[in-house]
Amino acid sequence: MADDYCIIDEEEVREIREALENQTLATAATKIQNYCEQLERVELNIAITGESGSGKSTFVNAFRGLKDDVEGSAPTGVVETTMEPTLYHHPKYPNVKVWDLPGIGTPNFKADEYLKQVEFKRYDFFIIIASERFKVSNVQLATEIQRMKKKFYFVRSKIDDSLRAEGRKAGFDKDKTLDQVRQDCIKGLQKNGVESPTVFLISSFELQLYDFPQLEETMERELPKHKQHVLLLSLPNITLAINQRKKEALQANIWKMALLSGTVATVPIPGLSMAVDVGILVKEITKYYQAFGLDDKSLQNLSDTMDLPVEELQAVLKSPLNKEISADVVMKLMTKAAGAGLMLLEYWASTIPVLGSMAAGGISYTTTHYMLKSCLNELADDAHNVLMRALQTEV
Ligand SMILES: Nc1nc2c(ncn2[C@@H]2O[C@H](COP(=O)(O)OP(=O)(O)OP(=O)(O)O)[C@@H](O)[C@H]2O)c(=O)[nH]1
Ligand SMILES: [Mg+2]
Incomplete structure (x- = not known):
């Protein structure tokens, strides 16, 4: 079992070396600490816009992993005439703010006035939702957003409805229908002057299907680096690909935490001849747990949206x-793992001499690294199995 966890990739070793080059362990640790604090403060503001009734509020809820009728969700289905953007915090990551904007497309719609009114500067990007083909007001809005040097994504919603309607016809072909809907939207956009547009087909009732994974990857890729992590962790756990990428992102940070643990105040563990910052472990493992949505509230939300007993x-x-x-x-887990963790010490000492040279730091690094990696694997496996069950697949 120890073999599973002692594999460090070269990238990791390179990063540690770089962090330690020309500076003491303490300065490297301070840098890492600052990095973590900054990461916690990063805000993401996402604007959801589009015509009235296109499914903006429903998308806001689905994106936050909530069903439409639960407490704290955006009201849907009713014709609302609110002229103010409404803010919905992500339930687990309050710094991720999803804004439900007023509907566009009244006959005398003015994109510039609308954007001023909704305070466009606040948003990292816009998602423009249409439930039919994209009309001229959508294009006006997109053009104006671009002029303001902001990003937008076109989403065609209610794909489940479109498929159901077409499915009644003889000779129905799902892929063909999807392609037709896509082409129809693209044509609507091109006719109104958008060159080579991309349209993401989505059902907010089944976010894991159709183009949501592509939309999510595109949004993430186009965000500045320090915001990518925040978006990724806040995504609903609805595809195996999202879970896997969350795991990789969290894994990439383990060495930083391990390095911190070796330098900040450590507490001796009774009965063990080692000192580890248990606080760091608890905090990090809790982060994994939250990101994978394994807490009762998240599981309840998942069970609601998937219509399955929790x-x-x-x-x-x-x-x-x-x-x-x-x-x-x-x-307790650490005591169980101690044997395996300590066995790795020699290996680490030979790979990263500066850690090996300080016995306590080295032990703490090794143990923290080992613990985080094994707990991350465990929780990621659980998240995988929960999702497979939610998607009605045998585990
Ligand atoms: N089948 C299906 N129905 C949807 C979808 N998204 C939204 N709806 C339905 O469309 C109707 C309008 O959805 P809302 O989310 O309230 O639309 P909105 O854009 O917020 O509307 P306004 O706030 O009035 O501008 C509701 O009855 C939703 O249940 C979807 O992806 N599939
Ligand atoms: Mg609404």
Whole structure:
């Protein structure tokens, strides 16, 4: 089992070397700490706009992993005439702010006035939603957004409805229908002057299907680096690809935490001859748990949106971390893992001499790295199984 966890890739070693080059361990640790604090403060503001009734509020809810009729969700289905953008915080990441904007497309629509009114500067990007073909007001808005040096994405919503309607006809071909809808939207945009537009087909009732994964990847790719992480972690856990990318993003940070643990105040673990910052472990593992949506509230939301009893989702959880993530539980796991973790010390000492040269720091680094990696794997496996069950696949 130790073999699974002692593999460090070259990239990681390079990063550690770089962090330590020409500076002491303490300065490197301070840098890492600043980086973590900054990451926690990063805000993301996403604007959802489009014509009245196109499905803006429904998308806002789906994006936050909520069903339409639960507490805290955006009201849908009713004709609302609010002229103010309404803010919805992500339930787990309050810095991720989704804004439900007023509907566009009244006969005398003026894109520049609209954008001023909704305070366009606030948003990182816009998602323009249409439930039919894109009309001229959508294009006016997109052009104006571009002029203001902001990004936008076109979404064609209610794809489930379109497929259902076409499905009644003889000779129905799903892919063909999807392609027709896409071409229809693209034509509408081109006719109004958008060159080579991209349109993402979506059903907010089944976000995991159709083009949401592509939309999500495009948004992420086009964001500045420091915002990518925040968007990724806040995404609803609805595809295996999202779960996998979350895992990789969290894994890439492990060495930083391990380095911190070796330098900040450490507490000795009773009965073990090592000192590890258990606080860092608890905080990081809690982060994993949240990102994978394994807490009761997130599982409840998933069970609501997927129409499945929450007990069925809970039944596939294996990790003891799902019951409680506390210093006590982490210490217990660590005591169990200590043998394996300490075995790796020599390996680390030879790979990164500066860590090896300080016995306590080295042990702490190794143990923290080992613990985080194994807990991340465990929780990622649980998240994988929950999703497979939610998607009605046998685990
Ligand atoms: N089948 C299906 N219906 C949808 C979808 N998205 C929204 N709807 C339905 O479309 C109707 C309007 O959705 P809303 O989300 O309230 O639309 P809106 O754009 O917020 O509307 P206004 O706030 O009035 O501008 C509701 O009855 C939704 O249930 C979807 O992806 N598929
Ligand atoms: Mg609405």
